[in-house]
Amino acid sequence: MIKYDLYIDGKWTASTGSRRIEVEDPATRQVIGSVPRGTEEDVNRAVAAAKRAFPAWSQMPPQERGAILRKAGELMEQRKEEFARVISLELGMPINHVEKWHLKSSIREAVYFAHMAENFEYEQEAEGGLVRREPFGVIAGLTPWNYPMEQITMKLFPAIAAGNCTVLKPSQATPLCACMLANVFEDAGLPAGVFNIVTGAGGEVGNCLALHPDVDMLTFTGSTSAGKKVGALALSTVKKITLELGGKSPLIVLPGADLKAAAEEAVHSVFMNTGQTCCAYTRMLIPRQHQQEIESLLKEEAGKYKVGEPSDPKSDIGPLISQRAFERVKGYIEKGLAEGAKMIYGQTPSGIETGYYVKPVIFSDVTNDMTIAREEIFGPVLSVIAYDTVEQAIEIANDTPYGLDSAVYGPDQEAYEVGCRIRAGGLHINGADYRMTCPFGGYKESGLGREGGTYGFEEYLEIKAVFGK
Structure with a gap:
């Protein structure tokens, strides 16, 4: 049983409340740990600690901040097996894939944003004045369970590197690896108050942070x-917000595309992490004349x-995160059949046995x-x-309230031209992968702001115009 308290002002400290949140292993439905169900008073203590730490941390030379972050990355590398074990337990991700999908990027982000902090041009001359970029102050991070470590590091590593102090509320489903990160920061020499954790329910701790005036x-x-x-809630106090939200991302297969590669990409994107990925290509748009061939390739893949x-190194797909998620996905599969889609692979889940397992499903004849x-x-x-024409494919791709990510397979120039007409924050041509040096974020109801790269670093810096004689 793994038990943690709150991490406030560089110390593990008890919550002012008595309630705790049990953390479940979704593969066995056994309780593997617990964390406090934080209170408004706990939030106030954490925010106050971050506010006290801000003047000194923001004035610390960027080279020193970068050195601490780089050290944190080294410690994560040294402890990656323990991180992988805990993430696999609380998320249900097969252990063989955790390091690649949930740890490698976080470790690289420590080095990347350390370098960014050390080399960023915080002052630039502008016509008639000077533009300075300065840290905001106290940053609250509300992070999800589906990528419980990478989503923390993609947000808070650049925030801290830029000179801000932070209060993290991790998902109540996967808080254990977040608490491990506090120990890493402490051992790396991060000053007290720069990184704080208040675990709890989103409607309680999260809302308190959103409304907090400091x-x-x-x-x-x-x-x-x-x-x-x-x-x-956050806008009611006129604080800056960044939102990385949902998606229903399209993968368009053009005539002349490598059909096998497109099928491999679609299946991999949707099946890995048990489909619990916001930018997965959950809508595959295919030329009608190639439908039979592509369906055969999809089933083969x-x-x-x-x-x-998850403990079996041969496993690729583990359970869903919770019973609620199981019932939700089961309901969608049943809805798909009821609305006339054809299930060409998989089966409707019958019920929960040992864990929250749902075998992968592929629907065709979807409208x-x-x-x-x-x-x-x-x-x-x-x-x-x-689809029947490429114009129709583009229209279908854009017929969604979301706009997080997209992919196109086909002749390079045509794929690029088609992809540029998709209203989404990301475009991947012929299997090109995401890079942390580029911004990630969505159009429309998929969010506000960007993560990754220089754009993601700049999100955590205020802009000041300086005029002088």
Whole structure:
């Protein structure tokens, strides 16, 4: 049993409340740990600690801040096996994939944003004056369970490197690895108050942080519905917000594309992490004349993925995060069948046995007005939509309230031209992967602001115009 208290002002400290949140292993439904259910008073203590630490931390030379962050990355590398074990337990991600999907990027981000802090041009001459970039102050981070470490580091590493102090509320489903990060920061020499953790419920701790007058910026990743609510609360005190929200990302296959590569990409994107990825290509748009061939390739590729216990190194797909998620995904699969989609791979879940397992499903004959094509399922469910013309494919791709990510397979120039007409924050041509040096974020209801790269670093810096004689 793994138990943590709150981490405030450089110390592990008890909550002012008596309630705790139990952390469940979704593969066995056994309780593996617990954290405090934080209170408003706990939030006030953490914010006060961050506010006290800010003057000294923000004035520390960027080279010194960078050195501490780099040391944190080294310690994460040294402790990656323990991080991987805990993430696999609380998330249900197969252990064989945790390091690649949940740790490597975080370790690289420590080095990247340390370098960014050390080399960023904080002052630039402008016509008639000078533009300075300065840290905001206290940053509140509300992070999700589906990438419980990477989403913390992608937000708070640049925030801290830029000179801000932080209060983190990790997801109540996966808070254990976040608490491990506090120990890493402490051992790396981060001053007290720069990084604080208040665990708890989103509607309690998260809302308190959003409304707190001494929180200068709030960064949130989660569902679009939750983002709208917490964003509205944050704006009531006119603080800056960044929101990384939901998606229903399209993958367009053009005539002349490598059909096998496109099928591999679609299946991998939707099945890995048990489909619990906001930018997964859950809508695959294919030329109608190639439908039979692509369906055959998809079924062949899907058969390579093994659903199994996270502790089994041969497993590729683990359980969903919770019973609520299981019931939600099951409902969408049933809805897809009821609305006329054809299940070409998989089966409808019958019920929960040992853990919250849902075997992957591929639907064909999907139309873009079906529920499974409109709403974010957050499970291993791929919808295949046939089109007759490329213009129709673009229209279907954009017929969504979301705009997080997109992909196009086809002749390079045509794929680029088609992709540039998709209203989404990301475009991947012929399997090109994401890089942390580039910004990540969405159009429309997929969010506000960007993470990653220089753009993600600048999100955590205020802009000041300086005029002098």
